[in-house]
Amino acid sequence: MAQSLDKDTLARAAIGAPGPQRGTLGRRVRNTFTAYGFLGPAMGLVLFFFVIPGILLVVLSLTDLSSANFSDPWTFIGLDNFERLFADPFFPKILRNTVFYVFTTLIFFNLGLALVLALVTTNIPRRSGFFFRLIWLLPRLTPSVVYILMWKRIGQADPFGIYNQLFPEFLGASGGNLFLGGSPWTFVILTNGFVGASFGMIIFTSALESIPKDLITAAKVDGANVWRIIRDIKLPMIKWPLLFIATYQTLSLLTSFEYILLLTEGGPGLFTTEVWALTAYKRAFASYFGNSQWAFGATWAIVLVTVALLLAVIYVKLFKFNELIEEPRIENL
Amino acid sequence: MRVEIENLSKSWDGVIGADNITIDIPDGDMVAFLGPSGCGKTTTLLMVAGIYKPTGGTISFDGRVVNEVAPKDRGIGMVFQSYALYPHMSVFGNISYPLRLQKLDKGDIKQKVQKVADMMGIGDLLDRKIAQLSGGQQQRVSLGRALVKEPQLLLFDEPLSNLDARLRLTMRGEIKRLQKDLGITSIYVTHDQIEAMTMADRIAVMSKGVLQAYDVPEALYDRPKTLFVAGFVGNPPMNFFDVEIMSTNGEFRARSEAIDLVIPRDRAEKAAAVKGKITMGLRPEDVTFADESSSAGAGLTLTGVAEVVEPLGREDLVGVSINGVEMRVLVDKTKGVRVGNNITLVVNTSKLQLFDPETEQSLLWA
Known part of the structure; x- marks a missing residue:
């Protein structure tokens, strides 16, 4: 063993480069x-929490299983559930709602507000920035x-909501119907967006703080104002965190429904604020007549998972995430 | 452009970065800010650049106070130790950035960038990404970016510290030649006293935020005004001894338990006012190796034992123990000094320096 370790092998070992092709079978x-x-470990997690549940979901979506017949053997009904889904009169509305909810929250809050917060709090004294x-x-x-219910108490229509009770005529004279009553989407997106922005804020802050100070000094000396420094230096330097947050938050917003469930339950009225994930949840577990249509809920869910997977692939290709993985190279000065 | 720095100070919450600094830089000169880390040289530079706001004092360009002028309007170019190149832009993108911010015509930009790049010897690298360049090439791009907008003042913040020794030597010469050819007033921050001595017309030596001396290199070397300057300028550094000056039979002697030297009257008399111990400085090269034929008078020699011999190529740097006191001397390597040799040194006493140990001020060059 020892005598076969020539200088070349040692050098390769030191930089972690692959060995020559003449390795023995054992090696x-x-x-x-x-x-x-x-x-x-990572493959195990993906297997147990994604692949296996995914397969179960597909199988379930091909049955007619519900709380009415769960003690019977499973009956496979082919693609009937999918036909039912796409024939649903509210399907287009739910789809529109979902796209609206996901991208509005993403662009204005999870990316937009997060970026503004990060840029502002890194530009004020460190201590104040941290506190903020x-x-x-x-x-x-x-x-x-708790957070959602607090906002609900504030935003509900008069006489339940604190704001509308106190200021029924303030801000556009809404007749005590501002927020949840009058503009439920705005309220849902605001409530979710304020929390959602904090994740991006933290990631962007650390990315912005890791930009070398010299670069900013150089840009100032070169003649850049605040806006040009943000546009030409800061944003390009935090390109990867931006793309990562865009991807991650799109997927996470697609499947999030707890804010809508607790604030509006998809209402007011018919499907006004209902999104895809909420429909899947309601079909499977919260039917009005006490009948949980597990299989139909699974059908909504598996379509959502498929869309999310496709989106993930598109994001990875579009944003060229493979460029992040670079061949290691030794710097020669 | 003439740059006048007057009583300039900068402090943060009581921590003093620069304290009452006054430096007058004539048009076309290159001035080095020299000092160890944390001495305030970069702080002062960043105030000249407009990045830091002074807490006191003024900076004037050609008589115009620029304290409130934004960096982009100061007509300055800056070169950094880290190069500070924009990694997401090409070489062309980096050099053209100041011009693009001025919204110049595209053709003009291209022409100016090409001219500067050719001057820097990187004319064929304009399409490269920054990561594809060597350290030396990156420093040239950085220099090109600073020069392309034809600045009135060039600021260098330790530009050569990240380069390897040989490249540093080459770039040192190039920067100096370029600066003289273009005649642009320059400030050069460095902790390397050789860089400062070789490149600068005048050197501002700083320590702990205070300007210790501002003079031409030879003056700093031959007539250091403070103990700090004497110790910091010169390599290998000056030797210091605690001695007492005594006058016997019309001769002045510098004496301690280890040393007894006759010193010149003109120097000694200036030190007479100080009672008790004073600090005597002696450069390693102001000592010659005495052989048998030398006829140095009594009182001009020191004898000791060689304890360390460091060959420097042309000379040997020898650590000599003189009755227990350490002294570094440069000697001709042909003398072949070995560790343990007993040696006799002839001191060029006309070059020795005398300092007040309390105030650390020179007794010779007030």
Whole structure:
């Protein structure tokens, strides 16, 4: 063993480069095991929490299982559930609602407000910036149900909501019907967006703070004003965090429904604020007549998962995330 | 452009970065700010650049106070130790950035960038990404970016510290030649006294936020006004001894338990006012190796034992123990000094420096 370690091998080992192709079978087997050993834990998580539930969901969506017949053997009914889904008169509305909810919240809050907060709090004295971000994080530390119910108490229509009770004629004379009564979408998106922005804020802040100070000094000397520094230096330098947050939050908003469930239950009226994930939940667990249509709910869910997967692939390709993985190279000065 | 810095101060919550600094830089000169880390040289530079706001004093360009002028309107170019190149832009993108901010015509920009790049010897690299360049090339891009907008004042913040030794030597010469050719007033921040000595017309030596001396390099070397300047300027550094000046039979002697030297009257008399111990400084090269034929008079020699010998190529740097007191001397390597040798040194006493140990001020060059 020892005598076969020539200088070349040592050099490759030192930089972690792959060895020559003349390795013995035993060594190759060992290398493979090592690779899978490192990948194992992550693959296990994906398998147990994504692949297996996904398969169960597909199987379930092909049955007619509900709380009415759960003691009977499963009956497979082919694609009937899917036909029912796409024939649903409210299907287009739910789809529109979902796209509206996801991208409005994403652009104005999870990306937009987050970026503004990060840019502002990194441009004021450090201590104040830190304090301000801490305040903005407080709702994250509150159980989301408590946070949502607090806003609900504030935003409900007169006589239930605090705001509308106190100021029925203020802000556009809404007749005590501002927020949840008058503009439920705005209220839902605001409530969710204020919390949602804090995640991006933290990521963007650390990315902005890791930009070398010299670069900003250089840009100032070169003649850039605040806006040009943000546009030409800061934004390009935090490109990857921006793309990551865009991708992650799109997918996470697609599946989020607890804010809408607790604030409006999809209302007021018919499906006004109902999104896809909420429909899946309601069909499966919260039918009016006490009949939980598990299989039909699973059908809504599996369509959502498929859309999310496609979106994920599109994001990865569109944003060229593979460029993040670079071949290691030794700097020669 | 003439740059006048007057009583300039900067402090943060009681921490003093620069304290009452006054420096007058004539048009076309290159001035080095020299000092160890944390001495305030970069703080002062950033105030000249307009990045830091002074807490006191003024900075004037050609007689116009610029304290309130934004960096972009100061007509300055800056080169950084870290190069501070924009990594997401190409070489062309980096050099053209100041011109693009001025919204110049595209053709003009292209022409100016090409001219500067050719001057810097990177004319064929304009399409490259920054990450594809070597350190030396990156520093040239950085220099090009600073020069392309034809600044009135160039600011260098330790521009060569990240380069390897050989490249540093080359770039040192290039920057100096470029600066003289273009005649742009320059400030050069460095902790390397050789860089400061070789490149600058005048050097501002700083320590702990205070300007210690501002003079031409030779003056700092031959007539250091403070103990700090004497110790910081010159490599290998000056040797210091605690001595007492005594006058016997019309001769002045510098004496301690280890040393007894006759010193010149003109120097000694200036030190006479100080009672008790004073600090005597002696540069390693102001000592010659005495062989048998030398006829140095009594009182001009020191004898000791060589304890460390460091060959520097042309000379040997020898650490000599003189009755227990350490002294570094430069000696001709042909003398072949070995560790343990007993050696006799002839001191060029006309070059020695005398300082008041309390005030750390020179007794010779007030």
